[in-house]
Each structure stands twice: as C-alpha cells, then as structure tokens.
Amino acid sequence: MVAQPPGGTVSTLTLAATTPRPWLAGLDPRLRVGSALAFAGVTASLDEPAVLAGALAWALAVAAAAGLPAGLLLRRLVALEGFMVVVLVTLPFTVPGETVLTLGPLTASWAGLERAVAIALRANAIVVMLLALAGTLDPAILGHTLARLGVPHKLVHLFLLTARYMVVLHDEYRRMGLAMRARAFTPGGNLHTWRTYGWLVGMLMVRSLERSRRILDAMRCRGFQGRLHLLAQAPWRGTDTAASLAVSVLLAGFLTLEGLA
Amino acid sequence: MLAAPVLLGSGLLTATALAVAVRRLDYERIPQAAVLAAAFFVASLASVPVGPGSVHLILNGLIGLILGWAAVPAILVALVMQVTFFGHGGLLVLGANTFNIAAPALVCAALVGPFMGRVRGGAPLFALGALAGALGVALTGALVALSLALSDPAFLPAAKVILATYIPLLLAEAAVTGGAVVFLRRVAPELLLRRGGSLA
Incomplete structure (x- = not known):
C-alpha cells in the first residue's frame, strides 16, 4: 500500500x-x-x-x-x-x-x-x-450546518454517513486499483476492461456494505436507536x-x- | 444556463420524489443508501476508457436496481458532495440534475428490477444488467438534452452534440453495469433481490 x-x-x-x-x-x-x-x-x-x-x-x-x-x-x-x-x-x-x-x-x-x-x-x-x-x-460540520438550516434529519444522516463512507470507499478503491495493476491489468476500451470495472464496482459495494453492517452492529451495541445526535455548535x-x-x-x-x- | 421554468419544474419534481423517498427510507436503511451514494461518488471519479477517449460513469441504472426509491436521496446527496467539494455540476441546477439522473434510476427499478429474481445464468443476467445500465444513461442523456432544448432553442445544436457524447458512455455503462450485476448476484444476491430493488 x-x-x-x-x-x-x-x-x-x-x-x-x-x-x-x-x-x-x-x-x-x-x-x-x-x-x-x-x-x-x-x-x-x-x-x-x-x-x-x-x-x-x-x-x-x-x-x-x-x-x-x-x-x-x-x-x-x-x-x-x-x-x-x-x-x-x-x-x-x-x-x-x-x-x-x-x-x-x-x-x-x-x-x-x-x-x-x-x-x-x-x-x-x-x-x-x-x-x-x-x-x-x-463534511461533518457541513452536515450539522445543513440540519440547523432546516434540512430534514434523515437527509442529514444520509449526508453525514455518505461523507464518511466517501473517504473509506476512496481508500478501498485505490487499494483495489493497486491490486489490479499488480496483476498487470491495463485499462483499454474493450469489453474485458468494462466488465472488470463492473466487478470492481460490485466488490467496492460488497466490501463497504459488510463494513456498514459491522458499524451498525457496533453502534447498536452502544445503544444506537437509529438517530445520531447532532452536536450543538458555537x-x-x-x-x-x-x-x-x-x-x-x-x-x-x-x-x-x-x-x- | 437553464431557463427558470425548466429549473423550477424539475426542482419541483425532484422535491416531490424526494418527499416520497424520504418517507419510505427508514433509519435502518440509511447506512446502505449512504454506502451506495458514496460508491456512486467514487465511481464517478474514475475515468473509463472508451475508444480514443474516456468517460466518467453515472451508474444510475445500478443504483436504481439496488436502492429503488432510496436512489433519489442517495443521488441528491452525491451531487451535493460533487458540487460543494469538486465544483462539478451546479448549485442552482441541483434539482434538474437530480431529476435527470434519479428519474431514470427509478425507471430502471420499475422496469428491469422485477426480472432480477427470475433470470438465471451469467449471460442473461449480464444482458439484464446491461439493459439497466444503457437505459439509465440513455434516459439521462435524453432528459439533459430536453432540459437544454426547452430552455432556449439556441441550445439545440449543443443538445445534439451532448446527446452524441452519451453514446460511448452508454456502451461503457452497459458493460460495467452488466458486470456488476453478475458479480453482485453471485457474491451478494440479497442486494439485488430484496424489496429495495423494486419500487414496491
């Protein structure tokens, strides 16, 4: 890495x-x-x-x-x-x-x-x-700010979690890209490349969803009931x-x- | 750039779809929708080679298949991220852009989604995924061209050129979505076969 x-x-x-x-x-x-x-x-x-x-x-x-x-x-x-x-x-x-x-x-x-x-x-x-x-x-502060400006809480939750996963997925994506290059994958305009990208996208989702389930379990374990607390700000x-x-x-x-x- | 009636009209449609989608979205499904929104964002950063050039994927067909109604807020959030952190797209056209990408996702969920559970074997599944990918991009291209053409007749030539640029994207998007659907069906079938995939 x-x-x-x-x-x-x-x-x-x-x-x-x-x-x-x-x-x-x-x-x-x-x-x-x-x-x-x-x-x-x-x-x-x-x-x-x-x-x-x-x-x-x-x-x-x-x-x-x-x-x-x-x-x-x-x-x-x-x-x-x-x-x-x-x-x-x-x-x-x-x-x-x-x-x-x-x-x-x-x-x-x-x-x-x-x-x-x-x-x-x-x-x-x-x-x-x-x-x-x-x-x-x-991004986390931007999410809280949107909530204070009246954006519905469900959307804000979605925004906050997306901001978090965005970083995780981008890391994962780069790691998988590195692994593909290590196996001599060279992208070109052909079906093989596109199908491979399809697998990449699929793998990205599967791994991240597994992670999101683990996170949800861990959050439940700490008493999470489906809502995040939106922190008070200055x-x-x-x-x-x-x-x-x-x-x-x-x-x-x-x-x-x-x-x- | 788009005319006010077009912006207002598509903004209103987006707001309506959003209201329906957010009411249906329970807190339990938010992490999943967030992962998909993030994946949509990350995948749009990758450039996929097609012929002499390269394209950036939209993946709205795939998102519609997996998320159903939740695709609307997921796409909105991803677009908000794109415009605030990358300057891609625009602030005032957010409603129009969301509609142009999310409406085809819903169409894919309604038309292609129900067949996901019935098709067996790699090749038919790939074809079904490719159909969703192609349909999503084709409809988005048509809606983008339509919003330009409705705004001002002077945009008509530009709308035609833009429509033509969607053809290579359509090829790549169909193949990538087909590949992703085959992969997901094998590795995580629950993603495609759950109620999320249809609009019910």
Whole structure:
C-alpha cells in the first residue's frame, strides 16, 4: 500500500484544510453556507458581463483569502463539465445578431458571444464562492450546518454517513486499483476492461456494505436507536452579524450595478 | 444556463420524489443508501476508457436496481458532495440534475428490477444488467438534452452534440453495469433481490 500522510486522503476529496484561516474558521458555518447560497441566487440573476466579472473577482478574492491553493482551484475549474464547453462553443453560432466571425457557412454573433461569456463567468463565480465558503468546511460540520438550516434529519444522516463512507470507499478503491495493476491489468476500451470495472464496482459495494453492517452492529451495541445526535455548535456572534451585513451590502451593490447597466 | 421554468419544474419534481423517498427510507436503511451514494461518488471519479477517449460513469441504472426509491436521496446527496467539494455540476441546477439522473434510476427499478429474481445464468443476467445500465444513461442523456432544448432553442445544436457524447458512455455503462450485476448476484444476491430493488 502506498504510504499516505495522516489525514491526507481526506484533503484529496474535500477542500477542508488542516489549518483553516482564522477569519474563516471564526465565522458561523451557517453564515458561510448561507452567504454562498445568497451569492449564487444574486449572481444567477445578473446578466451584464462586466458585473459578472466583478462577482467572479469577488469570489476569487474570497477563495484566495480562504487559502485555497490556486493550482487546486484551477484543476477543479478546468474539470468544468464538457457539457458546458459544448454550449459555450456553439452558442455564438446559434444566437442571431451582428456577425463577428465567419467560419465557412457558420457565422458567430456578438450577442451569442456575449451570452456565452456571461454564462461562463456566472457559473465559475458561483462555483468558486461555493468551494471557498462551503467546500472548505469539514463534511461533518457541513452536515450539522445543513440540519440547523432546516434540512430534514434523515437527509442529514444520509449526508453525514455518505461523507464518511466517501473517504473509506476512496481508500478501498485505490487499494483495489493497486491490486489490479499488480496483476498487470491495463485499462483499454474493450469489453474485458468494462466488465472488470463492473466487478470492481460490485466488490467496492460488497466490501463497504459488510463494513456498514459491522458499524451498525457496533453502534447498536452502544445503544444506537437509529438517530445520531447532532452536536450543538458555537452560537451566532456579533462578528457573524457584521459579516452578514457586509455580504448583504455587497450583494445589493451588485444588483444596483446590474440595474444601472 | 437553464431557463427558470425548466429549473423550477424539475426542482419541483425532484422535491416531490424526494418527499416520497424520504418517507419510505427508514433509519435502518440509511447506512446502505449512504454506502451506495458514496460508491456512486467514487465511481464517478474514475475515468473509463472508451475508444480514443474516456468517460466518467453515472451508474444510475445500478443504483436504481439496488436502492429503488432510496436512489433519489442517495443521488441528491452525491451531487451535493460533487458540487460543494469538486465544483462539478451546479448549485442552482441541483434539482434538474437530480431529476435527470434519479428519474431514470427509478425507471430502471420499475422496469428491469422485477426480472432480477427470475433470470438465471451469467449471460442473461449480464444482458439484464446491461439493459439497466444503457437505459439509465440513455434516459439521462435524453432528459439533459430536453432540459437544454426547452430552455432556449439556441441550445439545440449543443443538445445534439451532448446527446452524441452519451453514446460511448452508454456502451461503457452497459458493460460495467452488466458486470456488476453478475458479480453482485453471485457474491451478494440479497442486494439485488430484496424489496429495495423494486419500487414496491
């Protein structure tokens, strides 16, 4: 097995830093999640590319202040769905308007280009803000925060256990991948490979379910009756109120700019 | 990117399915659903080679077969994880994405699930699994293309290109799901044959 730093597997799956920035860690998690949601709502209603660029700049500034490594952030953004890329590339050619570029029978319009740029800026701004404010939370804390924000408890339980199994399964998956390579398995685009991946997925589930049964038995043994206790967290403080006011003012500013443009 | 009526409509459908699914989900089954949601998340990180390129699996057919209704919250949770920790997908399209992936999972559970207990032998079982895998991906592709096309006619060419990209995924997904079903039937048959597999 490949040697790993303690806790190293967690940070490859989530963005939770081992030493979070004090200003961010000091804020109430509800405020962090709420701000990311409010930012997403406001940004979704913006259309002006200049204003959207401002929103993206703000999100990037928050990400930098949160200590998200630029390289990591870029890798996450490049992995932007191929889906999106297809839409962005075809949009200038499908929206009618003043021609900016001609490629054989195809003509690209300014209007289409502008819309494509707006979509790209909007999607990236929302994702960067979410990664910076919520993605940097420990998944367990994020789960408890969702419960305090009113998400049904069954869903929160599912979320908390999934967050836990995600790490376990990712380890298991890497171990099995290593075992396959040790037996000279080389993936290719053929039925053998796909069927082997099917066995891999099946094995992943069987092993993890066995583990989940053992865990459930152990939990029952300690008096578990089907519910986890959702831990109380630090109370809302003055700094949280101040921060939420600042966020509201900034968001209102963006809406005003959009109205003026 | 998607139009507000599309987002609202699919969000509403997701919320309704979620309400039904969560009511049916007892606390005893949550660990199992969580494992599946996590497996769904981890499997989507793997890239599977197809022809000259590679695809990321969705596995919604398999999840529908194993979890039935519980597939809806499991898929939602996995998508929430994907968007918050990986930035994949989107926050506001969460309802639409969940619907586009979970509705085909439910269709697979309803149409293919009942035959799971009746089919014997490796090859027919593989075919049945492959059918679920292909059906899940094909329906998801169709729903994604539909949500784009309904949002704005300007997205129509993009929707067609996206639909075409689902064809290699469909091949890989069918074979992987077929393999997984044969394996699970041999090693852990209770997973596929329990009431979870059907919608009853």
